[in-house]
Structure formats: C-alpha cells, structure tokens
Amino acid sequence: MNALYLGIDAGNSKTAALVSDATGTIAGAGRSGCGDIYGAVSPEAAVAEVLAAIDAALAQAGASRADVAWAAFRLAGVDWQEDRTYWEKALAGRFPSRSIRNDGYAAIRCGEPSGVGVAVAAGTAAAIAARGPDGTLWDMGWWGQHAMGALGLAIEAFRAVNLAELGLGRETALTTALPAHYDLSSVAELNHWFTRREGAATQTQKAGCARVVTAAATAGDPVAVEIVQAQGRHLATYAGVAARRTGLTAAGGPVSVVLSGSVLMADASPVAEAMLAELPARIPGAVPHRSTLPPVAGATLDALDEGGISLTEAVLDRLAGTLPPKTFLET
Template identity: 70%
Template sequence: MTRAQTARPASALYLGVDAGNSKTAALVSTASGEVVGAGRSGCGDIYGAATPEAAVSEALVAVRAALAQAGADIRAVGSAAFRLAGVDWPEDQSYWDMALTRHYPAALTSRSILNDGYAAIRCGDPRGIGISVTGGTSGAIAARGPDGELWDMGWWGQYPMGATGLANEAFRAIFLSELGLRPPTALTEALLAHFGKPTVAALNHWLTRRQGRAPGRERNSCARVVAAVAAAGDPAAVEIVRAQGHHLAQYAGVAARRTGLAQAGGPVSVVLSGSVLMAEGSPVADALFAELPAHVPGAVLHRGSLPPVAGALLDALAEGGVTLADPVVADAVLEKVTGSLPPREFLAT
C-alpha cells in the first residue's frame, strides 16, 4: 500500500476504483456506505492499454464521472482505494502513485494502490480476510491473511486463464485439429460461425496477419462460445475448461499458503468474480468448485454478492476509519452499499 491511512470525519467521501482490461469502474460513497456517485470508462491496465498514460486517463475519467454524479470535488475524498490491473511489481505501484500525485497534488493524500485482484476480498468477508479468484479478460488471484499478509498471482501465473485463456486454447485446439494433430472438435464449426470465417485457414490468417489482425477484445469474444461448447460435452472444450478450473484452484491454494490462511485453520472466504466465472452455468466455475477443496480446505464460496468495485469501496471505507471488523457496523454498511449500487447493467462486461 501507499500513503498513510488516517481516520476521517463522517462528512468525508470515500472512493473505490476497480480498473481492468474490459472496463474501469469507480464508486463514491458517504461514511455510511451509501453510494452517491458512479463512473465507468475503458481499459485501466497499464500493461493492457495503448500506453500507461492512456490507462491513467481512463481511470481518471471514471473518477471524475463518479464525483460529478456525487456533486463533489476530489478534495472531498477522505480515503481512496485504487485496485488496478497491472499493478504487479513495486515499480507499477510507484508509477500510479506518481501519476495520482501529479494529477491531484493537493488531494487523495490518504490512498492505497493494489492489484485489482484484491478488490473483491471484502465482498466475501468485510474484514478483508480471504481469497479473491477472478476470471475476467485474464485471471487474477489475490489474498489477505489474518495477520495482514498480502499475496497476488501477478506474473506468477503460468497458464492461460480467463477469457484470453479460453480463446487461445480453443484456437490451439482447432488449428491442431485442422492439421490432423488432434481429433476433430465441435469448436471448429462454433468458432467459424462466431467470427464469420469460411475456413480455419481464414480464421488463422485473421488472427495472425501483420496488418488488420483481430483486436484482442474481439479475439476474446469467443470465450462464451467455448464455454457453451464445453457445456454441450465436446471433449476438447471440456478439457480446456477443466484445465482452467484446475489452475485457478491451484493458485488459490498458493495464495492460502503464502498468506497464512491455510495454516490458520477454519473457514476461508473465497470470492469469485469476473465474466468467465460469473456467467450463468459457467463450466469453468464448476471445474473450480470441484477442484478447490483439495487446494483450499475450508473454502467458503461467495459468488456474485457484490461487484469487485464495491469491494474496493469497502477497502476505502475501512482504510479511512470505518470499523468493518465490527459485525454490526459491517452489516449496516453492506446494506447501504448493496441498496445504493448503480444498476447491474452499468457494471456489466
């Protein structure tokens, strides 16, 4: 984390930001947890945007929109939590810290900056203890232990996860099948239809050619198709989703061990988020559920209770002096946050 956190008066506002590749969302609330402003913008990942500066700009667009809806100035924010995809190394955190100081030299003096994987943890346990498993554009896993120890997967992830992983593995399966190196798969017909390509060769060309190749978001748009083909029982697609569920569970186990959650015994809050895991009937989520007990004994699953940006807002409240460790306070704040969130469509990917 960066910057010292100090208790703020009840009149202060609190800011939570969750920045990913598909979108950036920001919420502003009062100390009670009532959301009074929301903003949304594009890619806030300094690794995924056209430039790091572009990622910062998108995050600030969401912040300004949330503050405008709240009818407030940035100086009214007493505590802010930025949960940002691409904050994987200390220099990434420093980059954002300098950028925020440059844009807001006299504001946001009480703020924290962490990987976006941490955003959802308080959506399961308001104390902020537990594991977050995100399957969105890519995979993100983060944990906070009972003594405050932090760990996130970052660039330790060595397997394709999230929508990007599903898409890339599906392309691999149909290209190898086309060459006779793997059995035929229903993924071939399904992906050709999805992308409107006449042949596998045409699809390969579109994905890899030097000019005019498929943009990343369009490539990844087939993730839902891969999941549907797996749900229908195609062996190649089933293997892809099972492997992803297995790898997510493995890394959740690493997170539990690295933060002391595994050693503490008892129940471990595990929050799921992201479009791949939150889709209705998600076979990746089913695969994760099947694997998780072997890697995180005592796992208690939380799925879809609150969006990750609400968890970032809860971080801002807790870091700003709201005692979410008190169950009575936590229940009251959660009720306020839940009842004042923007419509589900506003945060949908």
C-alpha cells in the first residue's frame, strides 16, 4: 500500500482522525470520545479513545498502523512538557514518525495553508495557538485566565442570573431564558442543577446554553451584550499575545488569524463580531480568515507537510473535496 498520512484532532467532546494519501485524498475517517488526558476519566482512557478513532479510520482505508508515514497528533491537554512526554511514551511503539502538539495548532492550516499565523478556536472551550515565520510556536494552554468558548459564555451567564436573583446585579432576559432552555422553572432550580453534589449538570450540558446567551445579546439584552463583548475582547487579547510571542507582529506586515469553532463560526456570531472589532488593536495588520475546513483536516495537512508532501492547490482541493460529510464531525 502507498504511504498514508494521519491527522488527529482530540478534544473533550470528541476525537476525530483522518487518513490521507500523498495526493490529499481522504481514504478513511474515524471518531471516538474524549481524547484529552485532563478531561477523560483517566489518561489511559484518553489514549484508548485516540487509538480507537485512528484504528477506525485505518480500517475504513483498508490499512494498518504500519502504513502511516507520518502522523500529526493535535491533542487537547498537551499543555506542559510532561503532557507531551506522556503522549510520546504512549505512542512510541505505535507511530514512530509523528508530531505531538496542542489541538490549537490544528486550525491554523484550516484558513492559512502555509501554517504561519494565529488560530483562535472557540468551541466548548477556547484554544489559541500560533506559528511564527521562523517556526516558533506558542499556545495558550493554561495561560488563559478567562473562561472562553461556549463554557465561558455559560459561566458568565450563570453568574449574571444568580446575581440578578439576589438583587445584586442587573435584570436580564437570561433570568427566564436560561432555566427555560433546560426545561427548569426558576433560577433556583438552575443553580441547584449546576452545583448539586449528585447528578449535577456536566460541562457539556452547561455549555449547551451558549446559543441562548448569544441570541439574547443579538436581541439587545444589555447583560448578554456585555458578556459577549467581553468574550470577544478576551479572545482578541490572547491572540495578540500569541502573535507577539511567535514574532508574527515584528515585521509589521499582514498576520493571518484563523477563526474556528462553533462559537465563532455560527451564523452572524456576535462573539466573532466582538473579537474582530477588537483584533486590529491587538494585532496590527491582522487578516482574519474564517476556517474553511474542520480542525482534523488541518491536522492532516500538518501530517502531509511534515511528512514531506508539498501542499499544492491540487492537494488542498483534493483533501477538501474528499472530506467525510459534515454530520460525521458534528459534536
């Protein structure tokens, strides 16, 4: 069999893997559960999920692990050197030719094929990563001091309705909208469900109200507007840090900033609008790009590039044209 190239995007909501040949043709796809060593029930469970997605993709391609010429692992939870070391040991005997990085890097090539630029992904959580012109890398990891993504919106909305209920905050349409979203009758019931010792809402369930927050902001609720604008500022601010740390702003030229993730890619996203309004102040010369591919496709392009395959227009077009259906990658 011809050499294959493997891209993996592992997060908390899912892990996805794609297998491509040297022409960019996707030959197999697989998905599984949480591949984040911080978010899974154990690090070993995260490894098992990542390998399950890979094996499903290889089986669909009629291939084996031995056929993989290069694998690009883009994994949530690769935040410190010991995290990378853990994965290096876990994968050493399985995929000898590989790179292991935080999942934030997967999105860069989804809007900037050169792989040089900043990626700002806001899905359930947020991941920000950058690659400079000389190859310098930086990702936000645990440096982020603000809750961002859908979960960040949920946390701030939850705080706002509780303060309003106590008479310590402004009235907001979220007071009725949030409980209604979860088929609850009051803020008190919402507070109980979010915080009780047994049977409490999961992080994913909490994040599920993000669209309620953005809808309230779009409708003009002042509290929701403030939450959304703060989220946009935070995302732009950390993107600016990433650009500076990797030398992207040093030359004074254009800087590609790739937006991805459900919060930023939603139609008429007020979070994206807020971020884009703040971006020029944080990254002079910023050129925003909406992601045209799912993050796992960006990881696959990394695998091809790192494996010595030139990312020509033909390769990019073939990969985009042979991706699995959108429903395959939906959370």
